[in-house]
Amino acid sequence: MKTMTTALTAGVLALAPLSAFADSHADSSDPIVIPIHNWSSQIVMSNVVGQILETQGAIVEYVTTDSQAVYESVRLGDVAMELEVWEGAFGASFRAAMEKGGIVDVGDHNAVTREDWWYPMWTKDACPGLPSWEALNDCAALFATPETGDKGRYLDGPVDWLKHGQERVESLDMDFVVVNAGSAAALWAELGAAEAEKKPIVVFNWTPNFAEAVWPGEFVEFPTWEDGCDTDPSVGPNPDALFDCGNPATGYLKKAAWDGMEDKWPAAFATLEAVSFTNPQIAEMAKLVDIDELEPKEAAEVWLEANPGVWETWVK
Amino acid sequence: MVALSKKTAEAITCNRAAMLLLAVAVILTTLQYAAVLPAWLHRIPDAMVPPFAAWLDVVFNFVKDDLGLLKFTRFFTEGLENVLDTTGNIFFGKYRWPHLGPMPWTAVAGVAAVIGYSLGGWRLALLGGGTFVWTALIGQWNIAMETMSVLVVAAPLAFVIGLSFGIAAWKYAWVNKAIRPVLSVLQTLPFFTYLLPAVIFFKVGPTAGAMATIVYAIPPMILMTTLGLQKVPLEVIEAGKMAGCTRFQMLRHVYIPSARGDILVGVNQVIMLCLAMVVLTAFIGMPGLGAKLLAMMGSFKLGRSLEIGITIVLLAVTLDRMSKAWAVKQPVHFDKGTSWFCRHKTLVSALCVIVGFTLLSKVVPIAGTIERGQDFSQGKELDNFIKWLLAVDGVQSVTYGIRYVLNVWVLNPFRDFMLSIPTPAMIMMVVAFAVWLGGRRQGIIAAIFFGLIALSGWWDRSIITLYSVLAAVSIAMLLGIPLGIWASQSDKWSRRILIACDTAQTFPSFIYLIPAIMLFGITATAVVGSILIFAMVPLTRYTIEGLRTVPPEMTEAADMAGATRMQKLVNVQLPLALPTMAVGFNQAIMFAFFMVIIAAFIGTQDLGQELQRTLAGTDLGKNFVLGICVSLMALTFDVVIMKWATDKKHALGLA
Numbered sequence: 001m002k003t004m005t006t007a008l009t010a011g012v013l014a015l016a017p018l019s020a021f022a023d024s025h026a027d028s029s030d031p032i033v034i035p036i037h038n039w040s041s042q043i044v045m046s047n048v049v050g051q052i053l054e055t056q057g058a059i060v061e062y063v064t065t066d067s068q069a070v071y072e073s074v075r076l077g078d079v080a081m082e083l084e085v086w087e088g089a090f091g092a093s094f095r096a097a098m099e100k101g102g103i104v105d106v107g108d109h110n111a112v113t114r115e116d117w118w119y120p121m122w123t124k125d126a127c128p129g130l131p132s133w134e135a136l137n138d139c140a141a142l143f144a145t146p147e148t149g150d151k152g153r154y155l156d157g158p159v160d161w162l163k164h165g166q167e168r169v170e171s172l173d174m175d176f177v178v179v180n181a182g183s184a185a186a187l188w189a190e191l192g193a194a195e196a197e198k199k200p201i202v203v204f205n206w207t208p209n210f211a212e213a214v215w216p217g218e219f220v221e222f223p224t225w226e227d228g229c230d231t232d233p234s235v236g237p238n239p240d241a242l243f244d245c246g247n248p249a250t251g252y253l254k255k256a257a258w259d260g261m262e263d264k265w266p267a268a269f270a271t272l273e274a275v276s277f278t279n280p281q282i283a284e285m286a287k288l289v290d291i292d293e294l295e296p297k298e299a300a301e302v303w304l305e306a307n308p309g310v311w312e313t314w315v316k
Numbered sequence: 317m318v319a320l321s322k323k324t325a326e327a328i329t330c331n332r333a334a335m336l337l338l339a340v341a342v343i344l345t346t347l348q349y350a351a352v353l354p355a356w357l358h359r360i361p362d363a364m365v366p367p368f369a370a371w372l373d374v375v376f377n378f379v380k381d382d383l384g385l386l387k388f389t390r391f392f393t394e395g396l397e398n399v400l401d402t403t404g405n406i407f408f409g410k411y412r413w414p415h416l417g418p419m420p421w422t423a424v425a426g427v428a429a430v431i432g433y434s435l436g437g438w439r440l441a442l443l444g445g446g447t448f449v450w451t452a453l454i455g456q457w458n459i460a461m462e463t464m465s466v467l468v469v470a471a472p473l474a475f476v477i478g479l480s481f482g483i484a485a486w487k488y489a490w491v492n493k494a495i496r497p498v499l500s501v502l503q504t505l506p507f508f509t510y511l512l513p514a515v516i517f518f519k520v521g522p523t524a525g526a527m528a529t530i531v532y533a534i535p536p537m538i539l540m541t542t543l544g545l546q547k548v549p550l551e552v553i554e555a556g557k558m559a560g561c562t563r564f565q566m567l568r569h570v571y572i573p574s575a576r577g578d579i580l581v582g583v584n585q586v587i588m589l590c591l592a593m594v595v596l597t598a599f600i601g602m603p604g605l606g607a608k609l610l611a612m613m614g615s616f617k618l619g620r621s622l623e624i625g626i627t628i629v630l631l632a633v634t635l636d637r638m639s640k641a642w643a644v645k646q647p648v649h650f651d652k653g654t655s656w657f658c659r660h661k662t663l664v665s666a667l668c669v670i671v672g673f674t675l676l677s678k679v680v681p682i683a684g685t686i687e688r689g690q691d692f693s694q695g696k697e698l699d700n701f702i703k704w705l706l707a708v709d710g711v712q713s714v715t716y717g718i719r720y721v722l723n724v725w726v727l728n729p730f731r732d733f734m735l736s737i738p739t740p741a742m743i744m745m746v747v748a749f750a751v752w753l754g755g756r757r758q759g760i761i762a763a764i765f766f767g768l769i770a771l772s773g774w775w776d777r778s779i780i781t782l783y784s785v786l787a788a789v790s791i792a793m794l795l796g797i798p799l800g801i802w803a804s805q806s807d808k809w810s811r812r813i814l815i816a817c818d819t820a821q822t823f824p825s826f827i828y829l830i831p832a833i834m835l836f837g838i839t840a841t842a843v844v845g846s847i848l849i850f851a852m853v854p855l856t857r858y859t860i861e862g863l864r865t866v867p868p869e870m871t872e873a874a875d876m877a878g879a880t881r882m883q884k885l886v887n888v889q890l891p892l893a894l895p896t897m898a899v900g901f902n903q904a905i906m907f908a909f910f911m912v913i914i915a916a917f918i919g920t921q922d923l924g925q926e927l928q929r930t931l932a933g934t935d936l937g938k939n940f941v942l943g944i945c946v947s948l949m950a951l952t953f954d955v956v957i958m959k960w961a962t963d964k965k966h967a968l969g970l971a
Contacts, residue, residue, distance in 0.1 A: 188616035189833035
């Protein structure tokens with residue numbers, strides 16, 4: 001029993017290095033909690049904004065959360081802000097949270113977002129008519145898999161992203177079978193496997209995204225989005241169906257915050273209002289992590305050092 | 317004699333009942349195929365499905381808001397958060413009281429080696445120290461410490477709570493009765509069902525992660541504690557009573573030390589389950605290795621994901637070996653007058669290591685932290701290797717062939733067939749199986765459980781879940797059992813395969829998904845393939861253990877009777893090992909039900925997909941209904957197979 005206790009005590013003591021060597025901080029103001037998700041640009045952007053706030057003397061902490069559930073956390077004040085509200089992916093959750101109250105819209109980034117059917121460049125070699133959707137449909141057989149028979153396979157995002165791939169195939173009468181991937185990771189794995197043999201593939205993708213740097217590619221051009229395409233059957237080429245157009249090519253990218261943030265951290269809130277990134281800036285941030293293999297924290301430091309002109313005006 | 321014939325008679329009626337049920341099921345299915353079966357007999361009409369989810373939501377909301385549970389748990393959360401902040405500061409230098417950390421990596425590795433040495437000599441010292449050196453050199457120190465800072469809180473809490481419940485269950489029969497069914501459900505409930513309540517009640521982040529981990533890790537601790545205490549020999553108890561112990565003294569100095577072995581096995585289980593949750597809890601904001609792994613997989617960095625997986629396995633193996641060594645190690649007693657230093661050798665050397673390395677890290681910074689760029693991560697090279705492997709001629713055409721045959725000829729037709737069976741016929745088949753293998757009681761349980769699933773409104777998805785499990789376990793049997801039989805023939809290979817089993821089991825299951833997709837696409841084959849690896853582990857392990865624990869008298873008798881190796885295996889060893897192998901089969905099914913939910917990340921149409929969807933919202937009711945469907949199916953198998961294994965053991969005189 002004695003050695004047991006000793007071993008335990010040794011373990012416990014290992015957790016407490018000598019206090020003489022410790023750094024001491026006196027600041028005790030509440031930390032601003034910034035949520036991070038599982039894609040690089042958002043993580044780096046959060047770190048960039050976090051470090052900007054730190055220059056103002058704020059204490060910042062990061063917490064990993066689900067990108068849909070986060071709006072509930074913002075509403076409750078568990079996290080202070082959300083830096084990437086994508087119109088297509090999170091618009092619905094954001095609007096639902098706005099209706100419940102507790103969350104405020106802090107304005108748009110300069111960047112626009114797009115999410116739609118997409119193919120890597122090697123696909124175009126096999127189907128030169130691209131990016132038109134009619135040309136894609138004519139090449140449908142190229143995208144066939146053992147499970148889909150003669151029809152082509154379109155790899156859609158997870159069902160809970162609600163991308164209406166199935167509805168679009170039906171409304172435009174396309175020769176495609178929609179298969180839902182279970183996660184973003186699954187999409188990349190299929191792309192990576194297709195790349196090895198340069199097999200034609202068409203998947204759901206979005207911009208800004210790290211994938212653009214790894215696999216150059218293009219979006220399929222569907223009939224242009226018109227307001228009401230998702231609610232009014234008469235809008236779009238097919239008069240009897242919904243979702244017969246492409247997604248908006250210039251969706252918003254918003255910032256959101258807990259409605260108590262302005263009172264609790266007025267200076268930080270003012271900075272957050274001023275923050276606005278462009279598409280190339282976001283791509284640059286993602287590249288630092290995805291291609292240059294920096295840790296998000298270091299990537300943020302590098303970006304801030306390289307772009308003082310961009311962010312110093314945001315701090316008042 | 318009378319009892320025996322009564323039993324035989326019962327078995328015969330059971331068999332008859334099973335046959336009858338099966339016949340009715342076949343007739344119903346035939347009618348369905350002849351298209352004369354009314355629709356309401358094929359599937360329960362939607363109108364008849366009770367809104368369980370809505371009812372549960374009402375109950376949850378009442379408990380959460382009106383009874384004030386949320387206030388209470390949020391209050392508790394703050395306490396837990398303070399503790400986690402403290403360990404966070406010590407482990408990775410989180411900006412919190414006591415502002416001491418982070419510990420230099422050399423100090424942690426040194427202490428791990430010292431503890432390893434005191435528990436199991438140089439080998440364990442090397443393993444303990446080596447694990448942490450690897451973690452630091454590969455550039456994962458911070459994230460690994462983020463994980464550890466939560467685990468060092470969660471594991472002891474799970475231990476204390478489990479021990480208390482275990483003691484209560486041993487002391488009071490009614491607690492035991494009340495706790496058993498809850499534990500069975502907890503052990504089969506998909507982890508997604510733990511996660512959502514954890515977020516709602518304990519706030520997104522490490523607190524929710526810690527709570528989900530604790531709940532997940534408690535059941536075996538409770539079971540092992542109760543088991544250990546029940547086994548304490550009467551002589552020991554009497555000795556304690558004669559010494560005039562009070563009730564508390566009896567517990568502290570008689571019962572618990574005597575049950576030490578079993579309790580420590582429980583501790584070992586707690587640690588392993590905590591590590592199994594490292595990746596899964598990342599979905600609810602647990603920082604560290606799991607979160608990094610998910611981010612890496614999300615940006616298609618296979619090499620780095622793999623390295624994180626190796627770190628998790630190494631941590632698991634180290635903690636597993638150390639806790640097992642601790643369980644085996646007998647307490648050391650010193651002579652009176654031994655100096656304090658001699659009695660606390662480990663403590664003293666650990667202290668020296670900490671002071672030494674902390675001083676060193678002030679002079680040589682690399683002994684304190686390894687910066688990015690100084691590490692030895694081979695992520696990119698591994699990625700390139702995987703890409704090269706896929707581009708090798710023949711690899712993709714072989715996998716394409718497998719995928720074609722399995723999907724088009726086997727899996728998809730099997731799924732469509734399962735879905736075509738009318739609900740009542742399916743239930744009857746399951747009941748027939750339960751009655752035939754288990755008995756009447758098991759049949760009734762199966763009927764109730766599957767009846768509930770039918771009423772849940774998620775029948776089709778449940779059947780797809782069941783189909784993936786059955787398909788994967790069947791293939792796992794075809795591969796795992798022969799492997800086990802072959803390995804059991806030699807000591808060397810038994811040991812090697814068992815180590816491979818340990819590794820496969822502790823390796824984060826998420827990582828299997830990516831290669832499965834790359835080889836087989838987003839199809840049923842990839843889903844079944846990823847479950848397969850997991851389900852093979854217990855099958856192989858228990859086959860080896862079953863065959864190797866056949867009493868030597870039996871095999872010797874067979875040898876003397878002049879049996880060939882094959883005859884000995886088929887007629888003596890396998891029948892005797894069958895009950896143990898059945899336990900392995902049961903575990904394979906449980907593991908498969910666990911993994912099939914994770915396979916939702918490949919892309920499935922089963923319960924897992926719906927569960928994954930609920931994770932992003934606040935649909936507690938729906939989440940719970942889905943989780944219970946999985947649990948009920950798993951429990952049906954559990955109840956039936958375990959009954960059969962116990963009966964068989966008794967019949968063979970092995971129990």
